[in-house]
Amino acid sequence: MTVEIPKEKWTGSVCEVTLGATADEGGTRSCTLTVGGETAMPFLHFEGVTPNPPALALEIRDRKPDDWSLLLHQTWGEAMEDPGEWAKAAETAGADMIYLALSLTTVDGEPNTPENARAVVRKVLEASGLPLAVAGPGQSEVDNELLVAVAEEAVGERLLLGICEEKNYRTIVAAALAHNHLVQSKTPMDVNLSKQLVILIHDMGLPLERIIMDPTTGALGYGIEYGFSVMERLRLAAFQGDTMTQQPMLVNPGFETWKVKESKVGEGVPEAWGDWERRALEWEAITATTLIHSGADILVLRHPESLRRVRAVIDALVNPAATG
Amino acid sequence: MALSGLEIYKLLPQTNCKDCNYPTCLAFAMKLAAKQAALKDCPHVSEEAKVKLEAASAPPIALVTIQGGEGEVQVGNETVLFRHEKTFYHRPGLFWRLRDTDDADELKRKATEADLYTVDYVGIDLHLDGFAVEAASGDPATFNAAVSAILSVSKKPLILLAPTADLAKAGLEATNGTRPLLYAADQDNWEAMAEVAKQAGIPLAVRADTLEALSDLSQKLKQAGIEELVLDPEVSGYLDSLERLTTLRRLALKKTFRPLGYPIITFPGVSGEVDETLLATEHIAKYGGLIVLEEFNPASLYALLVLRQNIYTNPQKPIQVQPGVYEINSPDKDSPLMVTTNFSITYFSVANEVEGSGQPAWLLVTDSEGMSVLTAWAAGKFDAERVAKDSKAFNVEEKVSHHKLIIPGHVAVISGELEEEMPGWEIMVGPREAVDITSYLKAMWLN
Numbered sequence: 001m002t003v004e005i006p007k008e009k010w011t012g013s014v015c016e017v018t019l020g021a022t023a024d025e026g027g028t029r030s031c032t033l034t035v036g037g038e039t040a041m042p043f044l045h046f047e048g049v050t051p052n053p054p055a056l057a058l059e060i061r062d063r064k065p066d067d068w069s070l071l072l073h074q075t076w077g078e079a080m081e082d083p084g085e086w087a088k089a090a091e092t093a094g095a096d097m098i099y100l101a102l103s104l105t106t107v108d109g110e111p112n113t114p115e116n117a118r119a120v121v122r123k124v125l126e127a128s129g130l131p132l133a134v135a136g137p138g139q140s141e142v143d144n145e146l147l148v149a150v151a152e153e154a155v156g157e158r159l160l161l162g163i164c165e166e167k168n169y170r171t172i173v174a175a176a177l178a179h180n181h182l183v184q185s186k187t188p189m190d191v192n193l194s195k196q197l198v199i200l201i202h203d204m205g206l207p208l209e210r211i212i213m214d215p216t217t218g219a220l221g222y223g224i225e226y227g228f229s230v231m232e233r234l235r236l237a238a239f240q241g242d243t244m245t246q247q248p249m250l251v252n253p254g255f256e257t258w259k260v261k262e263s264k265v266g267e268g269v270p271e272a273w274g275d276w277e278r279r280a281l282e283w284e285a286i287t288a289t290t291l292i293h294s295g296a297d298i299l300v301l302r303h304p305e306s307l308r309r310v311r312a313v314i315d316a317l318v319n320p321a322a323t324g
Numbered sequence: 325m326a327l328s329g330l331e332i333y334k335l336l337p338q339t340n341c342k343d344c345n346y347p348t349c350l351a352f353a354m355k356l357a358a359k360q361a362a363l364k365d366c367p368h369v370s371e372e373a374k375v376k377l378e379a380a381s382a383p384p385i386a387l388v389t390i391q392g393g394e395g396e397v398q399v400g401n402e403t404v405l406f407r408h409e410k411t412f413y414h415r416p417g418l419f420w421r422l423r424d425t426d427d428a429d430e431l432k433r434k435a436t437e438a439d440l441y442t443v444d445y446v447g448i449d450l451h452l453d454g455f456a457v458e459a460a461s462g463d464p465a466t467f468n469a470a471v472s473a474i475l476s477v478s479k480k481p482l483i484l485l486a487p488t489a490d491l492a493k494a495g496l497e498a499t500n501g502t503r504p505l506l507y508a509a510d511q512d513n514w515e516a517m518a519e520v521a522k523q524a525g526i527p528l529a530v531r532a533d534t535l536e537a538l539s540d541l542s543q544k545l546k547q548a549g550i551e552e553l554v555l556d557p558e559v560s561g562y563l564d565s566l567e568r569l570t571t572l573r574r575l576a577l578k579k580t581f582r583p584l585g586y587p588i589i590t591f592p593g594v595s596g597e598v599d600e601t602l603l604a605t606e607h608i609a610k611y612g613g614l615i616v617l618e619e620f621n622p623a624s625l626y627a628l629l630v631l632r633q634n635i636y637t638n639p640q641k642p643i644q645v646q647p648g649v650y651e652i653n654s655p656d657k658d659s660p661l662m663v664t665t666n667f668s669i670t671y672f673s674v675a676n677e678v679e680g681s682g683q684p685a686w687l688l689v690t691d692s693e694g695m696s697v698l699t700a701w702a703a704g705k706f707d708a709e710r711v712a713k714d715s716k717a718f719n720v721e722e723k724v725s726h727h728k729l730i731i732p733g734h735v736a737v738i739s740g741e742l743e744e745e746m747p748g749w750e751i752m753v754g755p756r757e758a759v760d761i762t763s764y765l766k767a768m769w770l771n
Contacts, residue, residue, distance in 0.1 A: 001543075003535040003584070006574040043566055188702055220627060221445065222669055223696060225634040228609070229408040236406070261673070261759045262627075268680060272443035274623025282601055282627040289605045290631065293566075313602050316562040 007047040010239035013039040014297070015208050015246045016052070019097065019160050019182060020131025026156035026180065030129025033096055035212075035297040036248035041235065042295055043317040053318040054292055056307050057097040057133065057300045058090035059254050062120040063107045069264050071280055072302055083120050084127035091128045093304035094311060097160075098130050099252075102146050104137040112142065114149030121150050125157065133160035133184065133300075140168040151175035160184055160212060160250075166197055173204045184250060186214035189226045191233050195244045202244070212298065213247040219256040220287045227251065231294035249295055253287040254302035285309045292317070327380045329357040335373040336366065343367055384576045385585050388527045388552045388613075390417070390454070391503035393479030397453045399554075399613040400587035405573055411638040414587075416607065417453040417614045418628060419483055421591075423460040424470030431473045434620070439478035443626050446643065446672040450629040454478075456507070456616045457495065458485035464494030471498035483507055483529075483589075483616065489516035496524050505529060505614070507589065508556055514541055518548040527552035529589055535571065539583035546583075553586045554614060560595040562606055569611040587613030594618065601628065608632050642694035643668035649718045650675065655684035657725040660769045662754060662761075663711055664732055665692035665700045673758035681762035683769070686723050690714040697732045708738045712745035730754040 016037040021027025035055050040048020064080040073080065079089040087098050102117055121134060134150050136143030147161055148171060162184035164172050169185070176183045185201055187193040194215050201211055215234060217227025237245040257263050263283045266276035273279055284306040288299045292314065301307050333353035344365040346352040355361035356377075363369060363377055387401040397417040404410045420438050422431055435455060442451045455474055459467035467486065474482070475498060482504040486492040492506055507529040509517035514530070521528035528550050532538040535557065542553055557572065559565035569588060575581040590607050592615060593600030600617060601624045607615050608631050617625075637643065645666050652675060664674045666689045678685045690710055692700035700706035715721075715729070727749045731739060733756035742751045755764045 001536060001539055001583070003539055003571075003575065003581075005571050006578050043563060044570060045563075046567060188699055218696075221630040221634065222673070223634075224631070225407070225637055225639070228635070229406070229639055232406050233408055259757050259759065261677070264759050270443060272441060272622055273626055274621060276623075278621065279623035279627065282624050285599075285602060286605045286627050286631055289602045290609050290635075293606060293609045309599055309602060312599065313562055313606075316598070317566065320563065 005046055008040065008239075010039060010048065012239045012241040012243070012246060013037065013048075014235075014238055014248055017182065017209055017212060017248050019133070019158055021156055021158040021180075025158070027158060028125060028129075029131055029157065031131070032158070033131045038235075038295075040239070041232075042293055045320050050318055052297075053314050054296055055096040055298045056094070056311060056314070057099040057298060058093060058095040058304070058307060059099045059101055059252075059300050059302050060086040060090055060124070062100065062102050062112070062117070065103070068302075069258050069280065070266070071263075071277055072258065075303060075305070082123075084123040087124045087128040087130075090304075091130055094307055095130060097133060097298070098124060098128055099133045099135070099300045100124055101135045102137055102150075104139065104142060112137065112146060114145055117146040118149050118153040121153050125154060131160075132157065133162060135162035135184070136172075138163070143168065144171040147172050148175045151179040151181055154181070155179040158182060158210075162186070163214070164197065164201060166193065166200075169197065169201060170204065173201050173206055176210065177204070177206055182210040182212060184212050184214050185247070186216060189216045189218075189223075189230050191230055191237065191245070194230070194234060195237075195242070198244045198247055208243075208247065211247050212250045213245075214250045214252070217251045217253070217256060217287075217291055219253070219260050220283055220290070221262065222256070222260055224287055224290060228290060228294045231291065231296065235295040248297035250298040250300065251291050251296045252300040253284055253291060254300050254306075257283045257287050258302050281305055281309075289313055327357065327377070329354040332356050332377065335369075335377055337368045337370075339368065341368065382582075383585075384580050385573075385587060386552060387414075388505070388554055388587050389503065390481040390483070390505045390527065392454060392481035393475065393502055395480065396503075397481050397614075402573070402587075402611075403577065405577060407635065408639050411640065412636045414613075415632050415636045416612045417481075418604075418625070418632070419454050419456045419614060419616045420452055420620045421456045421458060421485070421616050421618055422470070422474065423458045424463075424467045425460045426470070428469060428473040431470055432477050435474045436477045438620050439480060441620075441622065441625065443622075443629065445630050445633060446668045448633065450626075450633065452480070452620070452625065454481035454483065456483040456485055459487065459491040459495060462487075462491070464491055467491050468494040468498050471495045475499065475502075481505075483614070488513060489520050492517065492520045496520065496526075503527075505554060505589075507531075507554075509541065509545060511537065511541065514544060515548070518545050518550055522549050527554060529554040529556055531556040531558060533558040535568065535575075535584065539581075542586065543583045554589045555584065555586050556589045556591075559590060561598055562603060565590065565603065565606060566610055569607070573611045589614040589616065591616045591618075600624075604628055605631060608635055644694040645671045645689060647689050647691040647714060647718070649720060649723060650687040650689060652678045652687055653682060653684040655686050655723075657723070659684040659686055659724065660730055660765065661686040661688060661720060661724050661726075661728065662730040663688040663690060663715075665690060665695060665697050665706050667692065667694050667696045667700070670696045670758075674761065677758045677761040678765075681765055683762075683765050685765075686720070688715060688718060688720055688729075697734045701735050701738070706735060708741035708745045711738070711742055715746060728752055732756065
């Protein structure tokens with residue numbers, strides 16, 4: 001008996017978005033990164049294409065963070081002292097993109113300044129030729145002040161500027177428009193909110209080819225199922241032709257998992273939790289792998305070992321000829 | 325395929341005799357279609373109609389039950405491709421593979437350790453579901469002894485991995501009073517395996533490397549009288565696995581393709597070339613039914629058990645805890661009072677942290693309709709008004725002598741408004757993440 005594979009016929013597809021610009025394109029990046037373009041649910045090559053594999057970014061900071069897990073300090077070591085060194089180390093670790101998160105304060109406890117943000121971004125751009133994302137510390141006024149300066153400093157580089165949220169997106173979008181960058185549009189795990197913010201940003205004149213959606217996800221054990229289902233629903237809507245849900249999706253398993261107790265803490269936890277390092281790495285890699293299956297196009301990670309493991313999964317999934 | 329009320333009506337006697345206690349046959353048919361009545365309530369239905377109706381009402385993916393000395397695992401009966409469409413019902417069973425080439429003591433040691441493994445996640449006890457015992461020695465007596473050894477220390481359900489009917493029988497002799505899954509029938513041995521499974525009244529797994537061969541075999545087994553089947557499509561990597569398991573789920577649900585309408589068993593670590601945990605992750609997210617692990621490692625098992633719990637949570641019903649004031653570590657009138665939402669993960673993160681700190685405290689849990697702090701705040705379910713209202717409703721005034729309330733750092737913005745809503749109270753802004761509560765209490769409360 002022949003068994004026929006039931007196939008879906010979709011009309012829509014995910015928008016292709018390119019981050020970074022080489023010298024020919026008005027920037028200084030040694031390569032660009034294109035994501036999106038899928039025409040079927042993740043990796044179902046029998047009914048659609050995945051022209052670009054999901055990309056893996058590593059998060060770095062403008063200064064050594066105070067609140068990161070000891071395990072991360074151990075793996076990055078001295079590179080964390082200098083954003084340029086850290087960017088180089090991330091590139092060596094195999095990242096497709098650097099995700100630079102600016103801090104609220106400098107190492108001395110002084111408020112971060114636009115001058116410092118410019119200098120850090122310059123340094124990272126010089127240290128690594130990878131496409132770059134730059135996110136503010138997450139307080140509207142500071143974000144706007146720092147990101148406007150960053151956008152100007154890196155004019156033409158097609159940075160991904162983050163984070164646009166419903167309560168604060170206008171200034172960041174304006175900076176992206178003025179200096180040829182892209183934006184990260186983040187909404188709290190909701191299909192309609194996600195769509196709405198894309199519309200608002202697009203209405204300001206930013207082309208859809210310069211918007212990345214961040215639907216937000218929880219870590220494994222801390223609400224991953226909400227993010228998972230919202231992403232699946234967004235992706236299904238995209239294929240059904242809803243144009244404002246067709247942006248590539250970015251999620252941040254690194255940020256989400258390394259703040260939870262399972263990853264952060266090695267002592268005073270139940271014995272059944274097992275070995276701390278192994279658990280922490282599983283937490284990040286499992287969260288990322290699960291979200292790859294719900295349609296993530298860019299995943300921001302923190303640990304190079306998680307990147308290596310998730311990369312192997314992606315390589316096997318995007319290449320029908322490969323085994324494993 | 326489920327029949328509509330009208331389609332069912334055509335198969336009924338259409339006499340409106342009311343013996344089913346519904347006024348008309350059509351009314352009864354409508355109730356049947358909505359699964360609110362059972363066909364047996366109609367004493368006059370013809371045999372032919374009965375067969376048709378029962379076939380139509382059989383679930384598109386059969387339910388398979390494996391029982392141990394205590395407890396059971398049920399898989400199958402899934403009805404959707406995506407969990408948001410309704411929910412995924414039966415969590416995939418996680419089994420650890422043991423081989424009879426280990427001696428009895430070693431098997432007992434391993435089985436005991438894994439049997440006792442239990443881990444708490446938001447108040448739910450998670451554990452391994454059972455063992456898959458392999459007749460790797462090829463010797464019936466050795467296999468029988470191995471199964472006995474494992475059953476002497478564990479009452480969990482078993483899967484017997486036996487390549488021949490003789491080995492299967494030898495293993496089954498040791499499984500008295502339980503209902504293991506027999507693995508597996510294939511092109512060569514299916515008749516003998518079917519005989520063994522039928523005699524013992526147990527479910528049988530069927531293995532083939534193409535879906536065509538798999539459906540041919542499953543039909544033969546069904547004709548041989550085996551109702552509960554489990555499919556092994558022999559996947560070994562991330563991509564062939566995703567393609568075949570997706571195809572199987574779609575065939576069952578969209579085409580009601582009976583020959584492949586059964587739960588699926590996978591062995592994510594079997595090739596040795598892929599990352600077992602990450603392939604098991606894929607199987608949990610995408611359509612695995614029984615997952616047999618090569619390795620037992622608490623750090624990885626805990627993560628997979630939590631993932632399974634998350635993916636199989638009903639999206640329409642987030643797990644909530646009852647709003648109210650909770651006592652942690654026997655607090656008194658001088659103990660700190662903290663507030664959070666009634667989303668279970670939020671509640672347990674905070675409660676576990678406070679408990680772990682050893683510091684007695686009161687925890688006010690407001691009714692946020694099962695949303696986490698930030699989501700509830702964004703939705704207006706955890707604003708100053710709600711916190712003030714629930715503080716009053718649950719009489720926090722009477723619990724503490726001080727007038728201090730610690731709110732989650734994520735909602736620092738409501739502190740001003742909350743002080744207006746709760747005159748005479750000092751609102752303290754706590755940490756954003758639960759993991760920082762201990763150090764916060766040390767720094768801000770004890771000093």
